[in-house]
Amino acid sequence: MSAESIRELLQRQPFEPFEVRMTNRDIHQIRHPENAWLAGSRLYIHYPGTERVALCSLLHIATVEMLQHA
Numbered sequence: 001m002s003a004e005s006i007r008e009l010l011q012r013q014p015f016e017p018f019e020v021r022m023t024n025r026d027i028h029q030i031r032h033p034e035n036a037w038l039a040g041s042r043l044y045i046h047y048p049g050t051e052r053v054a055l056c057s058l059l060h061i062a063t064v065e066m067l068q069h070a
Contacts, residue, residue, distance in 0.1 A: 001061035
């Protein structure tokens, strides 16, 4: 997955929540654009209300799927 593709998803107006599926089968949901940021070849995902931050290599992102609106 390219940094530009992720950047486009994060900057989409209006923002649409999505999930990142990793090659190791981990799944990370991004429900707000301020909860994720790109740094080089990595995507950092913060989980609000926790201290958890996932560090995802762009090389290991298998798919990105849009989340259904509730």
